Amino acid sequence: MAITQYDTSLAQNVDGTVRRPSLRIDGGQTSRRPDSVSVESALSIAVEKSGTTYELGLTMRTPGEDEELVIGFLHSEGVIQSSDCLSSVQMGEDRVVVHLTDSAEFDPEALTRRTTMTSSCGICGKDSISNLLHIHGPELSESFIASHQNVSDSVSGLRTKQKTFDLTGGTHACGRAGPDGKITDVREDIGRHNAMDKLIGAALLAEEIPIDEEMVVVSGRASFELVQKALKAGFPAMVSVGAPSSLAVDMANEHGMTLVSFANQDRMTVFSGSNRISVD
Known part of the structure; x- marks a missing residue:
């Protein structure tokens, strides 16, 4: 049965979202109200x-x-x-x-x-599995260094800028961060790969490709597609909140990229390129 009746509370003005009728059940109590969802x-x-x-x-x-x-x-x-x-x-x-x-x-x-x-x-x-790991991209910086605190700051900084996610819980985010962990740019999208493409596309249009002294931070897992896109853009390091895939780790190792996953305030796991991570 379609849910079509709901109250008339005002929607927040956030791009990329729409309001849809919903029936909320909380603690045995029900209420009909519009809820915000990410547009696809x-x-x-x-x-x-x-x-x-x-x-x-x-x-x-x-x-x-x-x-x-x-x-x-x-x-x-x-x-x-x-x-x-x-x-x-x-x-x-x-x-x-x-x-x-x-x-x-x-x-x-x-x-x-x-x-x-x-x-x-x-x-x-x-069309070719053998082409997945062997890609061509710019030479990655060996001078980039970040500490655990810098990585943690980048993750928390990304989270504070996820306005669409705050409203809907339905988008991924990618952000650029300097060695100090400060986020300089963020893009959100319902697709994690789209968020990365938007971030890199903005950098290219600003004539900032290749990116050589920054890390890219992703709000979810580290897939090999995201690592590939980051490598082609020149990021020497990638940080993910979630887990990496085996191909992501293999690709990062093959190309000398630093890959940090499960990153938060207390801990992180470095899967490749540990030379760019300093221990506080």
Whole structure:
């Protein structure tokens, strides 16, 4: 039975959220009221080069920062390396068309073959398992050093900036932090990979790629897709609140990235690159 009756309490004005009727049961008591949920909707992505438009398909995302999302995704796929590869970006309500310059390296057959995406799946369409660990990215900084306290500060700092999560409990977050643990930029999305793409896309548009003296902090687990995206952006260190996957650890070790997981105020586990973590 659909829930359609609820009270008229005002909704908080937070982008990427909508109000939906709900029946709340708490301590045996029921109440009907609207509740905030994160928006999930489809975004159509296309690339145009030399007069030909290539449809890359759909991704499910939380609307907002769509340009950053698509630019970050294309960077992680190796289509663009800098803003010099962009001629223009055409924005629609639920569609983004990226116009590439002639200098952009774009193999439409390869990219369209491996771009089946959902909000929870980053590169499910990759056509070769052997290509997953062996990627090309910028040289990672060996001078970056962070302490346990710095890592802890970055995690707590990220949490204070998750406004959509505070309201809905339904989004992931990625943030940039300096060696001192201070968060400088954050993006949220219903998909963890989208949040990372938005963060990296914003950095690329600001001409801050590669990122060489910062760590990227993620609010959930560390998957190999997130490690891959972080490596291509140049982050020497990645911090996750949750657990890493085996492929994430293997990829971080192969490329010399520092991977810290289960990070909080009291403890953390370093799975690779311990030379960049100092013990207080």
